[in-house]
Amino acid sequence: MTSTDRVVIAPDSFKGTATATEVARALAAGWASVRPADELVLLPMADGGEGTLDAFELAVPGARRMPVLVVGPDDRAVRSHWLLLPDGTGVVELACTSGITLLAELRPLDAHTVGFGEAIADALRHGVDRLYLALGGSASTDGGAGALTALGAVLLDDAGRPLPPGGRGLAEVAAVDLAGLPALPPGGALVLSDVTNPLLGAAGAAAVFGPQKGADAGQVAVLEAGLARWAGLLGSVRGAGGAGVAGSAGLGSAGFASAGAPGVDPATPGAGAAGGAAFGLLAWGARLAAGSAAVGEALGVPAGVAGASVVITGEGRFDAQSAAGKVPSYLAGLAADAGARALLVAGAIDATALAADPGRFAHAVSLTDLAGGSAAAMADPLVWLEVAGARLARGA
Structure with a gap:
């Protein structure tokens, strides 16, 4: 990454714990605490479901x-x-x-x-x-x-x-x-x-x-x-x-x-x-x-991703179904088209699903891993999302 980057933050909601807007803001706060000079563009997403x-x-x-x-x-x-x-x-x-x-x-x-x-x-x-x-x-x-x-x-x-x-x-x-x-x-x-x-x-x-x-x-x-x-x-x-x-x-x-x-x-x-x-x-x-894809097109997300250096996306649980057109896979595809690095944050990550396409995300962070368990992650999701944003900004 350069000294100043354009970072698009476009997550889905973490259903039952945080809206997409809350997720995006928490990730942005964490990223900005490490890289305050970066341009942050928040594009909360949805897949047609709740939110x-x-x-x-x-x-x-x-x-x-x-x-x-x-x-x-x-x-x-x-x-x-x-x-x-x-x-x-x-x-x-x-x-x-x-x-x-x-x-x-x-x-x-x-x-x-x-x-x-x-x-x-x-x-x-x-x-x-x-x-x-x-x-x-x-x-x-x-x-x-x-x-x-x-x-x-x-x-x-x-x-x-x-x-x-x-x-x-x-x-x-x-x-x-x-x-x-x-x-x-x-x-x-x-x-x-x-x-x-x-x-x-x-x-x-x-x-x-x-x-x-x-x-x-x-x-x-x-x-x-x-x-x-x-x-x-x-x-x-x-x-x-x-x-x-x-x-x-x-x-x-x-x-x-x-x-x-x-x-x-x-x-x-x-x-x-x-x-x-x-x-x-x-x-x-x-x-x-x-x-x-339909929500992204309607919201102008492809244009928002164009020119980005980094795209951060996520959802409550990343698993095999995530590759079938859900928000993270859609944003990862847009990031690839734009030549940007795609980063993933999820409440829980199925390692098998992540390994199935190892080049899709440059880094991935699980709130469950950060918090030491799913109960702790779900109790304070915004706190751990901010930690995740900072972790990604450090390149970990």
Whole structure:
């Protein structure tokens, strides 16, 4: 490094312990304590999950929080917000409306995404030109049924009764009417997520993410069966806010499939994101995008990295999944393109994952190692992040 360097600090949040903004500021404080002459550029990042809205708010001058009252994942009212950008884009984050942190206790079968849909509807009523829909931190495994219902879809059982919200009810869904869905905004809707899981199967929403939301083996089976039934119905229906009905009998003869329009494929990579909420949004006509890259492009991160000597990035845990498009791998790629040195900070680092690509990061620091254990690191993450920033500045 030269006597004065341009250092870009672009971490993801350390989920559950520190926001991306807090992480960036702590790392910057540590670096500046060793190299005060360096130019520090803070670009807090997100991958489409929790913290995405905050990242946009910090990075985009003139962004405005739009308050909204929604039904939370356990039916309690939640005072939330979405973000209006100056160019007319609306950013709606699932974690703020239907997230697992909003629950008093886990509800693996009955939590839902109704509030997420209500916030999307509020943004549409405001007249947004485009939507960024940030997934992650979901409390439910309802395949996005709650969100679609809030937007105007009708889900009925065999007796013609509306389904209760949540994954449990999907096993009884017999008909889906999407005629009431609103049109997409002119610029469309982009689903931001770093998850590549399909909707169904061993790598699907229920099997992989259900246990994280409190589901035992029996409940995972119930959720999988419900999602499969849901997929069988929505798989015959075209989205984009058009009219159409799919029923459990004669799916090909009812609604969009008979018109030759492609259905929604549950095997689509990323369809299982947020308990399958991505799958439901695809049925509406939204498009999937790799979260880190889409957020980075929207925030102008590639331009921010250009000309940097050093790029510091990080996340709560760096493991094998980190290489699949998460924030650290995205920033490391930008750093390589810019000829900058990439440095990594994480709460915990899987040595095997780091060794799989030994040239990607010039140095890596684990807060767990610095603090002498995960409990100590999580108790004072900002303190240890500042120590990590200083350690990296010394070249250790």
